[in-house]
Amino acid sequence: MGPAVNEYTTRKGLTISVGDVFRDRRDSNTRWLRVDRIEPENDTARAYLTVIRQEYDGAVTEPMRQTDTAIERLASRDFLPVPGVNR
Numbered sequence: 001m002g003p004a005v006n007e008y009t010t011r012k013g014l015t016i017s018v019g020d021v022f023r024d025r026r027d028s029n030t031r032w033l034r035v036d037r038i039e040p041e042n043d044t045a046r047a048y049l050t051v052i053r054q055e056y057d058g059a060v061t062e063p064m065r066q067t068d069t070a071i072e073r074l075a076s077r078d079f080l081p082v083p084g085v086n087r
Contacts, residue, residue: 003039003040004037004038004039005038005039005040005045006018006038007038008038008040008045008071010071010072010074010075011044011072011075012072012075014074014075016035016038016047016071016074016075017035017086018035018036018037018038019034019035020034020035020081020085020086021033021034021035021052021081021082021085021086022035022074022079022080022081022082023079023080023082024078024079024080025077025078025079025080028056028057029054029055029056030054030055030056031051031053031054032051032052032053032054032082033049033050033051033052033067033074033079034049034050034052035047035048035049035074036048036049036050036066038071044070044071044072045070045071046068046069046070046071047068047069047070047071047074048066048067048068049066049067049068049069050064050065050066050067051063051064051065051066051067052064
C-alpha cells in the first residue's frame with residue numbers, strides 16, 4: 001500500500017478524484033458515495049468512501065457512514081457518477 005493520492009486513473013481510463021460522488025446504478029436501496037481517500041495498492045487502488053445519502057423504499061437518509069471498495073469497482077457498471085457534482 002502506498003501513500004494516499006488525490007486522483008487515480010483506472011484501467012478503463014476513468015480518472016477518479018477525492019471529492020467525486022458516485023451512486024449505485026440500481027433503482028432500489030440507492031447510495032451516494034463520496035470519495036474521501038484513494039490509496040494505491042500494487043497495480044490498482046482502494047477508494048475510501050462516505051455514504052452521504054441513501055434512499056430505501058422512498059425514505060432518504062444521510063447516514064454518513066464509512067465504507068471502502070476497489071477503485072476499479074467505481075468504474076464498473078455497478079456505479080454512476082453523480083451529474084453536477086463531479087468535474
